[in-house]
Amino acid sequence: MVAIQRILLVAFAAAVLAVTFHLIRKRRLREEYAVLWVVTGLVILVGALVPEGVLAWLSGALHLSYGVLITFVCFVFLAAIVLHYSVAISRHAEREKDLAQELALVRDELERLRAELREKQAPAPEKKPKPPALRT
Amino acid sequence: MTDADRDSALDDRDEPEDGFDDAGADLDLGGRRALVVVPAYNEAPAMERVLKDLARHAPWADVVVVDDGSTDATADEARRAGAKVLRLPVNLGIGGAVQTGYRYARRSGYDVAVQFDGDGQHRAACLAALVRPVLADEADLVIGSRFLEPRGHTATGSRLVGIRILSAVVSRIVGRRVTDPTSGFRAAGPRALALFAAEYPQDYPEPESLVLLHKQGLGFAERPATMRRRRDGTSSIGLWHGGWYMVKVLLAVVMDIFKAPVRLKEDA
Numbered sequence: 001m002v003a004i005q006r007i008l009l010v011a012f013a014a015a016v017l018a019v020t021f022h023l024i025r026k027r028r029l030r031e032e033y034a035v036l037w038v039v040t041g042l043v044i045l046v047g048a049l050v051p052e053g054v055l056a057w058l059s060g061a062l063h064l065s066y067g068v069l070i071t072f073v074c075f076v077f078l079a080a081i082v083l084h085y086s087v088a089i090s091r092h093a094e095r096e097k098d099l100a101q102e103l104a105l106v107r108d109e110l111e112r113l114r115a116e117l118r119e120k121q122a123p124a125p126e127k128k129p130k131p132p133a134l135r136t
Numbered sequence: 137m138t139d140a141d142r143d144s145a146l147d148d149r150d151e152p153e154d155g156f157d158d159a160g161a162d163l164d165l166g167g168r169r170a171l172v173v174v175p176a177y178n179e180a181p182a183m184e185r186v187l188k189d190l191a192r193h194a195p196w197a198d199v200v201v202v203d204d205g206s207t208d209a210t211a212d213e214a215r216r217a218g219a220k221v222l223r224l225p226v227n228l229g230i231g232g233a234v235q236t237g238y239r240y241a242r243r244s245g246y247d248v249a250v251q252f253d254g255d256g257q258h259r260a261a262c263l264a265a266l267v268r269p270v271l272a273d274e275a276d277l278v279i280g281s282r283f284l285e286p287r288g289h290t291a292t293g294s295r296l297v298g299i300r301i302l303s304a305v306v307s308r309i310v311g312r313r314v315t316d317p318t319s320g321f322r323a324a325g326p327r328a329l330a331l332f333a334a335e336y337p338q339d340y341p342e343p344e345s346l347v348l349l350h351k352q353g354l355g356f357a358e359r360p361a362t363m364r365r366r367r368d369g370t371s372s373i374g375l376w377h378g379g380w381y382m383v384k385v386l387l388a389v390v391m392d393i394f395k396a397p398v399r400l401k402e403d404a
Contacts, residue, residue, distance in 0.1 A: 096226070097228055097232050097235075097338065100224050100225055100226050100228055100232070101224070101228075101232065101235065101236045101239055103224075103225050104202070104222045104223055104224045104225070104236055105222065105236070105239065105240055105243065107222075107223060108220070108221075108222050108240075
């Protein structure tokens with residue numbers, strides 16, 4: 001791997017890590033989701049710094065050229081991230097459903113209590129002469 | 137006279153051919169409480185008719201309309217007709233709406249919950265026949281089937297083919313004959329009610345819930361029910377025409393076999 005490739009990869013890894021760090025700091029990315037991006041950045045960094053011999057051995061062992069190997073690693077990481085998101089979306093959909101249902105039930109409870117309260121606060125005309133009895 | 141003519145003529149009379157005048161109205165619950173859950177999404181024009189039908193044939197049950205985030209006057213129409221209404225703030229789809237009713241039933245201490253569509257296609261006259269086996273503890277869930285004694289409106293064309301394929305697959309999974317796996321006309325007893333309040337399939341709830349029941353060791357039965365052709369609104373499964381829908385339902389039903397069992401907590 002030529003020096004320029006290594007420099008580019010290190011710069012890319014640094015950018016991924018910096019952006020991730022920045023987003024966490026600004027509270028726009030939760031750590032839960034940041035972990036994958038930090039790991040991705042670190043893997044790119046390791047890939048850029050790994051000695052020539054190890055790379056040659058790895059591509060030889062897998063019968064893949066260096067370019068294909070890198071593409072494959074990238075693909076695996078992107079797939080993992082997308083799968084992670086699908087799982088997260090499913091969980092959020094389930095929570096949203098539970099919350100909506102709870103809201104409908106609580107809204108009904110609120111309406112019922114409100115009606116009850118209204119009845120207590122505005123007694124029927126014939127009951128007006130003795131308000132203290134209503135305090136119970 | 138075409139099929140469509142015959143069906144619409146059939147709609148306009150009030151169940152005469154079945155001799156159902158006040159059928160079911162005299163059902164004795166034996167001290168137990170029943171709730172009819174009516175899921176409705178933009179069904180304002182049908183509400184009055186549906187609720188009158190229920191009041192006439194099932195005066196022994198309370199009724200709750202679950203308004204699934206409608207954009208029309210469904211909730212107002214239901215309240216005007218005297219029903220209790222639960223309003224979902226967003227549209228959850230039929231599974232989420234029905235489960236809201238099951239959760240309400242469970243919290244309010246009902247013993248039996250009946251699912252009854254808000255579009256007017258189900259006949260309240262058939263309701264008592266579904267509740268009776270539940271009261272007698274013959275089944276945890278009783279499904280009203282259009283195909284046990286085919287009368288009234290069943291299904292046509294590709295929809296019928298789809299139901300046939302699906303019932304063959306579901307029958308094979310649960311190890312017994314299911315003639316109408318997509319019927320949303322069903323009565324649930326206490327055990328099914330507890331299960332559905334905790335966990336109810338959201339994607340294709342009718343066939344999927346049968347696999348869920350089977351996996352949880354609960355029993356279900358079918359009873360004949362006649363249905364009407366819908367008059368207002370559009371079906372929630374308008375995509376029946378298309379193999380893609382079939383593929384997705386079959387995949388969901390087969391996946392249900394492998395899902396981890398539901399553990400019920402005491403407080404659902």
